[in-house]
Amino acid sequence: MNFGVVVFPGTWSDCDFHYVIGEVLHQPVRYVWHRDANLADLDCLILPGGFSYGDYLRAGAIAGRSPVVEALPEFLARGGLILGSCNGFQILCEAKLLPGALVRNECLQYRCQSTHLLVENTDTPFTRAMRPAQVLKMPISHGEGRYVVDQATLADLRRNHQVVFRYCLPDGRLTREANPNGSLDNIAGVINEEGTVLGLMPHPERAAESALGGTDGTLIFTSLLGSLVEDGSFLKG
Amino acid sequence: MGGVTSAEPKVTVELALTHGLTADEYDRIIHRLGREPSLTELGLFASLWSEHCAYKHSRVFLRALPTRGPHVLQGPGENAGVVDLGDGLALAFKIESHNHPSFIEPFQGAATGVGGILRDVFTMGARPVAVLDSLRFGPPTDARTRRLIEGVVSGIAWYGNCFGVPNLGGEVGFAPEYAGNPLVNAMAVGLVDARRVFRARADGVGNPVFYVGAKTGRDGIHGATMASATFDEGAEERRPTVQVGDPFTEKLLLEACLEAMATGAVVGIQDMGAAGLACACSEMPARAGTGMEVELDRVPQRETGMTPYEIMLSESQERMLLVVARGREDEVRRIFGRWELDAVEIGRVTDDGVLRVRHHGHLVAEVPVRALAEEAPVYEKPTTPPAGLAELLAFEPLSLPAPDDAGAALLAVLASPGVASKEWVYRQYDQQVGTNSLVLPGSDAGVIRIKGTRKAVALTTDCNARFVSLDPRTGTAMAVAEAARNLSASGARPLALTDCLNFGSPERPEILWQFREAVEGMAEACRALGVPVVGGNVSFYNETLGQAILPTPVVGMVGLIDDAGRRATQWFAEPGDRVALLGPDAVSLGGSEYLAAIHGRVAGRLAPLDLGLERTVQEACRAAIGAGLVRSAHDCAEGGLGVAVAEACVSGPGPVGAELDLPADGRPAVLVLFGEGPSRLVVSVKPEAERHWTELMGEFGVPWRWIGRVGGDRLVARIGGVPVIDLDLATCGRAWREGFARHVS
Numbered sequence: 001m002n003f004g005v006v007v008f009p010g011t012w013s014d015c016d017f018h019y020v021i022g023e024v025l026h027q028p029v030r031y032v033w034h035r036d037a038n039l040a041d042l043d044c045l046i047l048p049g050g051f052s053y054g055d056y057l058r059a060g061a062i063a064g065r066s067p068v069v070e071a072l073p074e075f076l077a078r079g080g081l082i083l084g085s086c087n088g089f090q091i092l093c094e095a096k097l098l099p100g101a102l103v104r105n106e107c108l109q110y111r112c113q114s115t116h117l118l119v120e121n122t123d124t125p126f127t128r129a130m131r132p133a134q135v136l137k138m139p140i141s142h143g144e145g146r147y148v149v150d151q152a153t154l155a156d157l158r159r160n161h162q163v164v165f166r167y168c169l170p171d172g173r174l175t176r177e178a179n180p181n182g183s184l185d186n187i188a189g190v191i192n193e194e195g196t197v198l199g200l201m202p203h204p205e206r207a208a209e210s211a212l213g214g215t216d217g218t219l220i221f222t223s224l225l226g227s228l229v230e231d232g233s234f235l236k237g
Numbered sequence: 238m239g240g241v242t243s244a245e246p247k248v249t250v251e252l253a254l255t256h257g258l259t260a261d262e263y264d265r266i267i268h269r270l271g272r273e274p275s276l277t278e279l280g281l282f283a284s285l286w287s288e289h290c291a292y293k294h295s296r297v298f299l300r301a302l303p304t305r306g307p308h309v310l311q312g313p314g315e316n317a318g319v320v321d322l323g324d325g326l327a328l329a330f331k332i333e334s335h336n337h338p339s340f341i342e343p344f345q346g347a348a349t350g351v352g353g354i355l356r357d358v359f360t361m362g363a364r365p366v367a368v369l370d371s372l373r374f375g376p377p378t379d380a381r382t383r384r385l386i387e388g389v390v391s392g393i394a395w396y397g398n399c400f401g402v403p404n405l406g407g408e409v410g411f412a413p414e415y416a417g418n419p420l421v422n423a424m425a426v427g428l429v430d431a432r433r434v435f436r437a438r439a440d441g442v443g444n445p446v447f448y449v450g451a452k453t454g455r456d457g458i459h460g461a462t463m464a465s466a467t468f469d470e471g472a473e474e475r476r477p478t479v480q481v482g483d484p485f486t487e488k489l490l491l492e493a494c495l496e497a498m499a500t501g502a503v504v505g506i507q508d509m510g511a512a513g514l515a516c517a518c519s520e521m522p523a524r525a526g527t528g529m530e531v532e533l534d535r536v537p538q539r540e541t542g543m544t545p546y547e548i549m550l551s552e553s554q555e556r557m558l559l560v561v562a563r564g565r566e567d568e569v570r571r572i573f574g575r576w577e578l579d580a581v582e583i584g585r586v587t588d589d590g591v592l593r594v595r596h597h598g599h600l601v602a603e604v605p606v607r608a609l610a611e612e613a614p615v616y617e618k619p620t621t622p623p624a625g626l627a628e629l630l631a632f633e634p635l636s637l638p639a640p641d642d643a644g645a646a647l648l649a650v651l652a653s654p655g656v657a658s659k660e661w662v663y664r665q666y667d668q669q670v671g672t673n674s675l676v677l678p679g680s681d682a683g684v685i686r687i688k689g690t691r692k693a694v695a696l697t698t699d700c701n702a703r704f705v706s707l708d709p710r711t712g713t714a715m716a717v718a719e720a721a722r723n724l725s726a727s728g729a730r731p732l733a734l735t736d737c738l739n740f741g742s743p744e745r746p747e748i749l750w751q752f753r754e755a756v757e758g759m760a761e762a763c764r765a766l767g768v769p770v771v772g773g774n775v776s777f778y779n780e781t782l783g784q785a786i787l788p789t790p791v792v793g794m795v796g797l798i799d800d801a802g803r804r805a806t807q808w809f810a811e812p813g814d815r816v817a818l819l820g821p822d823a824v825s826l827g828g829s830e831y832l833a834a835i836h837g838r839v840a841g842r843l844a845p846l847d848l849g850l851e852r853t854v855q856e857a858c859r860a861a862i863g864a865g866l867v868r869s870a871h872d873c874a875e876g877g878l879g880v881a882v883a884e885a886c887v888s889g890p891g892p893v894g895a896e897l898d899l900p901a902d903g904r905p906a907v908l909v910l911f912g913e914g915p916s917r918l919v920v921s922v923k924p925e926a927e928r929h930w931t932e933l934m935g936e937f938g939v940p941w942r943w944i945g946r947v948g949g950d951r952l953v954a955r956i957g958g959v960p961v962i963d964l965d966l967a968t969c970g971r972a973w974r975e976g977f978a979r980h981v982s
Contacts, residue, residue: 009485009488009489009576009577010399010485010488010489012400012401012488012670013670015671016670016671016672019672019688020672023688049670050401051398051399051401051484051485051488053485054399054483054484054485054486055399055485056485109391109394109665110391110394110395110398110665110666110667111664111665112398112663112664112665112666112667112668112669113664139669141398141667141668141669141670143398203669205672206669206672208672209672211675211686211801212669212672212674212675
């Protein structure tokens with residue numbers, strides 16, 4: 001299966017995703033320039049972390065209207081999968097491919113730290129290699145990662161099991177202390193209704209080698225690889 | 238300048254004085270030009286001959302520093318120093334101060350400090366892989382200081398995080414002398430192909446000169462001259478001299494520059510930092526023995542009506558000057574266009590050694606580049622030891638009453654803002670982007686791996702300014718020794734250093750004495766430890782209303798770990814491991830953290846520094862780490878043995894206790910526990926390696942002793958069998974973890 005890693009002006013996790021996919025997991029991967037709307041050769045598209053366009057307007061606001069993002073509905077219609085991490089999550093929300101928004105951290109400061117995530121839904125192409133209620137360790141690095149959404153949408157998200165990851169303590173308890181940014185309901189990651197677009201604030205690419213302190217992030221990729229191979233939904237051909 | 242018809246005001250000696258030049262210097266300019274300078278030319282000279290750019294007061298002393306070594310690829314004089322790492326790779330790095338701007342406008346001042354040092358590194362062709370920052374503030378009890386800390390830290394965070402470079406460490410120190418003049422020193426480190434190191438030279442007569450990056454505005458004019466004067470009450474009125482940063486544009490500039498450099502179309506490149514175009518347009522040709530012509534109408538500008546003086550002196554950020562191989566202009570334009578940046582041909586390299594600046598068809602400056610870049614006066618001003626120093630040194634700290642409860646004293650020292658955990662600071666910095674960070678901030682040194690090799694690089698900044706203030710020579714040598722020790726404690730062999738010499742006004746003989754002593758002490762330590770100086774920065778005039786800072790020669794050092802798997806961190810990890818104190822017993826409470834934190838004094842003599850012993854102790858430590866004998870190694874520095882052991886207990890991912898049994902040797906407990914001295918490390922040795930360790934230390938012939946064992950949930954210390962400290966781990970941990978945040982927020 002073929003991965004694409006999108007590069008916006010100001011993206012910085014692009015190289016890290018490219019390295020993990022290509023050098024750690026040995027999967028085919030290429031960069032996708034933000035002006036490039038040709039995604040025909042790709043099965044899974046990554047929107048990485050960074051400060052696209054400096055995030056001077058609103059995190060992800062300008063990137064959410066770029067040519068590559070405008071091509072995403074068609075990419076999804078052809079069976080593609082999209083993973084947005086950090087700034088990628090913010091962009092997906094700005095592009096209305098995911099519900100809700102990511103606003104300034106409650107502490108009003110940037111936070112780079114390790115977090116623990118409770119896996120709430122293992123029935124997605126991104127999480128099927130995980131166990132229900134498994135606790136993953138993954139770092140965050142953001143100033144605007146506080147997930148907010150209106151009550152009605154939150155109810156929908158819960159009903160549809162669209163909340164995929166929530167910040168928790170190492171033992172899985174969902175407390176205020178475990179929530180690094182004040183996200184509603186400790187929400188760290190959500191998926192669209194179709195289960196094809198996942199956004200999360202933590203950085204799975206930074207938790208993909210034991211030398212760097214953990215490998216829980218690779219579970220997302222092994223889930224994806226399994227999904228795309230098993231159900232034959234990948235586009236290449 | 239025949240035919241010059243500019244509308245600029247006439248230049249007089251009075252005008253020159255307001256530019257920070259002396260009457261003598263103005264005469265020298267007239268003599269050199271054979272006429273009076275134009276206003277633009279005066280601006281060029283005032284900037285290039287400022288202390289900040291020309292090192293007028295420091296140059297004679299800096300000659301003492303060793304700058305060569307077998308792996309030095311680039312020493313001082315370029316945008317950054319470069320050392321060879323083997324495997325065809327090299328490391329470019331430099332530290333620089335942004336003290337004055339950060340005091341006037343903490344957020345932007347600190348942010349642009351990071352921006353400037355990143356550009357210095359990527360102009361060498363290197364991709365930045367880490368930044369560190371060394372900060373000094375007044376006591377955090379002052380609300381204004383707390384605002385400064387918050388502004389500086391968030392400014393560093395904003396710029397580095399947005400740019401996408403991990404912050405791997407640094408220091409935060411406090412002393413009353415910094416209240417009116419905080420220090421913000423930023424260090425950047427980049428990785429570069431050893432055969433493709435770029436230099437700031439305007440080679441090749443006829444080659445086009447390109448301006449790339451952000452547009453020029455009126456911000457930061459006179460930044461270099463501002464940084465070359467002391468502050469009075471009106472410091473805040475100088476806010477317009479501070480530049481405004483744009484880390485997003487810097488990120489684009491990085492990618493575009495590296496891409497352009499990879500094509501081979503770039504001949505030379507220089508950052509437009511201090512003194513902007515003025516500096517780049519004179520230093521680049523001066524280094525290459527060429528000249529340069531520039532046409533200011535072509536310079537991208539974001540304001541209208543800028544005068545040539547303003548355009549040449551603007552310190553607008555995120556700009557570079559490139560010399561491009563003739564015929565390859567379009568390649569460069571294409572790359573910068575793709576990154577949506579300006580890339581405009583503004584001039585060309587000439588053969589006559591003269592900088593010619595044109596504006597609206599007029600020649601507004603015509604100056605030999607050497608006159609600007611190389612002929613600034615060099616002063617050797619008088620030096621005298623400060624009055625009262627002998628009295629300070631004569632003070633005997635042991636004459637003060639010993640603490641009733643050594644445990645309570647330890648908790649107080651652990652919670653003092655200089656010692657306590659700096660997590661409040663570094664959790665605001667991205668520490669991991671690039672996925673190379675093997676050891677994050679919070680250990681003796683940050684460590685990053687080099688992808689595609691087995692190697693890793695360790696990074697640190699160090700300076701104990703209390704020591705330097707009491708004994709500039711030994712204190713500075715100790716800063717070099719400590720930086721090297723922090724690298725050795727991580728398993729890294731020190732390669733080279735960059736220095737940021739922060740001092741008061743060099744026009745005062747006692748400040749210049751501190752400076753001279755410090756540089757000579759640094760030179761001695763560099764030679765003894767085999768660590769050359771490959772670049773740095775002098776920051777004078779750090780004083781407000783006559784109050785100078787503590788002399789603060791910050792040392793930024795890099796070291797190499799050949800096998801990234803063979804490294805150590807500072808925290809104890811396994812119950813049952815044996816604790817050793819590696820190094821001599823000699824310590825002193827003179828200038829110690831204990832004396833400052835508990836008694837509010839900075840006085841007394843420093844412990845002796847034996848540089849030969851220092852070197853051997855560090856070699857022994859590295860050998861033990863390399864042989865896999867030790868689980869942890871921690872420099873025994875501020876706070877002495879007590880703090881070093883407590884930090885080893887509580888600073889790791891899994892806190893663990895320790896029991897120490899120290900010999901009764903007649904010395905008071907307070908000296909044994911809190912005395913500070915060089916060449917000492919606290920090491921935890923794997924039980925199965927005890928014999929091997931003993932043999933290895935014997936081979937090196939270094940002093941060492943067993944002092945205890947890791948385990949339990951208390952920190953216990955006995956001297957001659959008598960308990961002097963018995964604290965539960967949670968209490969120690971809280972004191973250390975929460976001390977800083979409690980002071981600053």
